[in-house]
Every structure is written in structure tokens, then in C-alpha cells.
Amino acid sequence: MYRVAIIEGDGIGPEVVNAALHVLNKVVARYALNIEFIKVEAGDAAVKKYGVAVPEDSWRIIKSCDVILKGPVGESAGDVVVKIRRGLDLYANIRPSKAFPGVKALNPNIDLVIVRENTEDVYVRAEYILPNDVSIAIRVISKKASQRIARKAFEIARNRRKKVTVVHKANVLTITDGLFRSMTYEVKKEYPDVDIDEMYIDAAVMDIVRKPERFDVIVTTNLYGDILSDLAAYVSGSIGLASSANIGDEKAMFEPIHGAAFDIAGKGIANPTAMILSAAWMLKWLGEKSHSERYVEAGKSIERAVEITLAEGKKLTPDLGGNATTIEFTEAIASKI
Amino acid sequence: MYRVAIIEGDGIGPEVVNAALHVLNKVVARYALNIEFIKVEAGDAAVKKYGVAVPEDSWRIIKSCDVILKGPVGESAGDVVVKIRRGLDLYANIRPSKAFPGVKALNPNIDLVIVRENTEDVYVRAEYILPNDVSIAIRVISKKASQRIARKAFEIARNRRKKVTVVHKANVLTITDGLFRSMTYEVKKEYPDVDIDEMYIDAAVMDIVRKPERFDVIVTTNLYGDILSDLAAYVSGSIGLASSANIGDEKAMFEPIHGAAFDIAGKGIANPTAMILSAAWMLKWLGEKSHSERYVEAGKSIERAVEITLAEGKKLTPDLGGNATTIEFTEAIASKI
């Protein structure tokens, strides 16, 4: 039996998480999966109630579960995700961007995966106030973390178009980004079948819009990965479609890339696609980890149902140009499983 | 008499700088300007010849000049620009993005100015190697630098659509970006006629493509400004058109946003627009500083000539869909002055 921690999140979080749970329950029955879902309090609501974004009790449950399915969190998102990513050493943040049939993309040629280092950079949150009103933050880049994320990127590229682009700013951050860059080149030697090239972050941001087809797998540090992935998601169609995985050696967390979208919260019109695809990815990950075909198949069946629903274009949420509610769109997906 | 230090740069640098000098010589004669141009060695060629990107002799000349006109530099760009920006305390990096009539823009509604803090953030270049293969960089944000750049942004917004958006990542960088953010809100009180709002950097990068019309003036820290400005330039048409100003209390440096473009260097097809517009901006700055209408008029006459040449569309460089050479395009501009 797998134990899944569910973080509903804030804003549209509960709506899209409930949509995902609806679809999950369908495949649990259909594929006879053995999963327990455990709702965990974390985020803005927890801050209000307990004064902290991730209360001790929640943290204990999170640590005890096999995997986490997380909805978008509001103001306190940084406290929630960074605690889980770093606390469970979920060092690889994997963010694919690809156009869906039936969804208008800014550039339909985009088909890339961002492999974002998930434990270091300014996300170590070592900030200080010095005398004379000067504040500093420490950006950390280690050899070990750079190597393991590079390896992840090359493994992924090996099963794709076999190209890794390391994105950095080593013309300014000579030592830290220089280390990240050189570790990528070092790891590349283990992958003679995969090509490597490099790009500055400022140029990469432009080229994700201008010629995304030049990218296959991007490996980069934490903050650049954050910045690149919202944009890539938008170029591929909508940030409402982009799911992501935070993967460690033992555990993982799956979540949409988008935020809590307070402006449309409670209106029943949020697009749950990213959340549902995160749930599908979670099942595939559980299945691959334990060599259990049923879980992989269950995950794939959700992906197919989403793709068909988007391609049909009959029931779409407003962000995709339709006028379906979250529930109607979710029903359309669930009915295809 | 004004003394202008000219840095030719690398790659296409000498080609576009010569184009700018050609146009400058025309207005110097036409408007009876009193300017001495002094070529200064700096960049990759200087590294090769002297082992440093900015040799002592060059630095002495740069410091003694009233203003610097800088072409794009190659590998050593970081060493050249950061030394000049920080060394001369050119704290405001101003980067406007606006579509030109006649030039196809990804989004013609873009009309914004990025006001980038130019002396702090990771650009202080304080990087260290610690034991156990860990490297760190220190990101510095001070109250003073945050306040003065905010003031610059509000001054600019006051003469535009009266809105400042502060872009940050204070959900992770609570202290440093928190300080930058709160200083912007504090300075806002001095400008009751100007509105303020804020956005996370990851969302801002997406919105510069998705709905650039929501931005008027963006104020942000050094690295975010770097990342945002290449993208904004691309959205407005081409990075080949984007000029920028690095402005301090006494001195200034003007330069294109684009890089040395080694792939097309020496082919005579580089687009000199950004460089020529940087020269025009320099003249306007000199004129405004010294209340000398002639200089302002000379700068404006270059801007008009560029706009007309682009709008006519008869002589355009290949990046704009034409087949004119750098020299032919420059001649077309010069002939309109």
C-alpha cells in the first residue's frame, strides 16, 4: 500500500486538488490500486491557524508518506515547497514543456524538459542583515549537487533527442556558475551518446520564446530553473497545463507549476489539468519505482484521457477558450478512463 | 568640449561602433558639436594583448572622460561592464522596450522601461570556494542603492504612464528582496501621482511576453533586470534594436543590449541600430545635463533618421528581413540627417 500526502493548497488549490482526487479515485477502482490519501494542512491556511506554513504534525505525516501530491500554495508557498524539497532532498525538479494537440501554443515547436537543481542556489535561504542597512543572501553551489543533477539531465536526454544545454551566468558568477557548468561538462564524459552545449540565462530566456526547438533538455541551477519554467510553460500553451516532479532518491513530490490564482479562486472555473497530470505522473513514478505495471498504466490512462479531452475541445475551461467549469472538464476526463 | 571614450568591443563590435561613429560625425558637423572621441582598448582583444579585460591605461582614460560609448564585448564582457558600472557608480541601468513602426514585433503593445539596479546583487562578484567542494556567491542588496534606484524609476514613470512595478522574489529571498521591495514602497510615498504594484520574477518573465501592456516602468535588482531586458527587447521586435543607458550622478555609459554575435562578425551584415541609438541617447544625455539644446536636437535627429529608415523598410539588415549591409543601412540613416 502506498501512502500519499495531499496538500490542498490555497486559492484554486482545493478545487484543482479535488478534481485530481476525483480522477485518481476513478483509476484506483479501475486498476485496483492500493493507495491511501492523507490530507495534510500546509500553506496560508496553516499560517493563519497555527502560525507556521508547515506545522510539526503535518511535517511528520509528510515525512512518513511515500509521495506527496501538492496543490498550489499562496503567500507561504516558498516556506512550504522549499521545506519539502530541501527537507526530503528532492533534488531534481523536472519540468517538461510540450504543446498539446488542440491547445494553441505560442510556439508549437516547443518540446523540452527543464531539469532544475532543487536544493541549493539562493533557495538555501541563508540571508542576513549587516550593519549600515546592507542585506546579503548566500548562493550555494556544490560539486556534489551539480553532479547529481547533471547526471539526471543526461539520463533524461538519453531517452529523448540526446542534447543537454547547461544554462548559467558564468560570465558574472565565475566561481559558482563556473562550478555548475564545469560539473555538467565533466558528467557529460559518462554520456558519449549525448551532446552538450551551453547558454547564458539572459539569452536562454529569449530563445525559449524565439526558437524553443533548439532545446531538448536544459539543466540549470535552482533560480534560473524557476524563471525559465513559467515561461516555457506559457510558450507551450498555458501555465495551467504544466505539471512538475520533485524527485529524490527515495521520495518525490508532484505539483503544478502554476500558483494559487486567487483572482479566480472559488469561481469553479480553474483549469485542473496541471494538477491532474501531476497526479498521473505520481502514479507512473510509483509504478516505475516498484516495477508495478498497473500503476504505470493507470498514470498513462489519465494522460490519455486529458489529451483526448483537450484535443476534442468540447469541454474546456475559460483559460483555454471554453466555458466549461472545473467540474465539467474533470468529468469529461474521468469519463474517458 | 566633451570627451567620449569609445570601446569598440569584440565580434560585431567594431562594425556597429564604426556605423555609430559615422552617424555621430554627421551630426557633429551638422549641429556644430564639440566632441572628442577617444578609442580605448578593452575586452577580449585586451585580454589577449595585456592579459586583462580593462588595462590600467584604458581605465585611466575611461575615468577621465565625460561619457562612454561601448560596443558589445565577447567572453570578457562581464569584466568590462561590471568594472565600469560599479567603478564609476553608474547605478541606474535604463532599458526601454518599444515596438518601432515598420518592424514586426512579437507583441506590438509593448511599451515599457526596465530600470535595473546596476551596482549590487550578485554583480558585486564576491565568490568563494569553501571546504568540501562547496562554492558560494554573496548577493548584496542595500537600503541606499534600493532607494536611489526606486527614485529613478518613479521619476521616469512620472513622465510616462505613471506606474511602477517592482519585480522581485521575496517569497524566497525574504530579507534581501524583501528590503528591495519595501524600499520601493517607501519611496513611492514621495510620488503620490504614481501607482505601484509588484510581481515575482518568474511571473514577470511570462507576462512580458503574454501581456506586456500591463507594464510601464519596471524597477528590479541587477540580475532580474538582466534577464528581463533581453526578453523585452525580443518581444518589441529584435534585440538588435535595443539600446541602454548606465547612468550615475556624474557620468554615464551607453551601450546596446545585444552581445558580440561572433557568428556573424566580419560579414558586414550586423544591425547597428542599437549602437546608433545608444549614441543618440548619449548626445541627449550630454545635452540635458548641460542644458545644451543643440546636443539634445542632434540626438533626436539621429532617432528620427533611424525611425524613418526602419519604417521605410527599403534598406534593412538581414535580421530585419532585408538584404542591406551594415554600411548601406547606416548610409540610409546618415542620409536622413
Ligand SMILES: CC(C)[C@H](C(=O)O)[C@@H](O)C(=O)O
Ligand atoms: C512558490 C515559489 C517559492 C516556487 C519556487 O520559486 O520554486 C515556485 O515559483 C515554483 O517554481 O515552484
Ligand SMILES: CC(C)[C@H](C(=O)O)[C@@H](O)C(=O)O
Ligand atoms: C555581459 C553581461 C555581464 C551583461 C550583464 O549581465 O549585465 C549583459 O548581459 C548585459 O545585460 O549588459
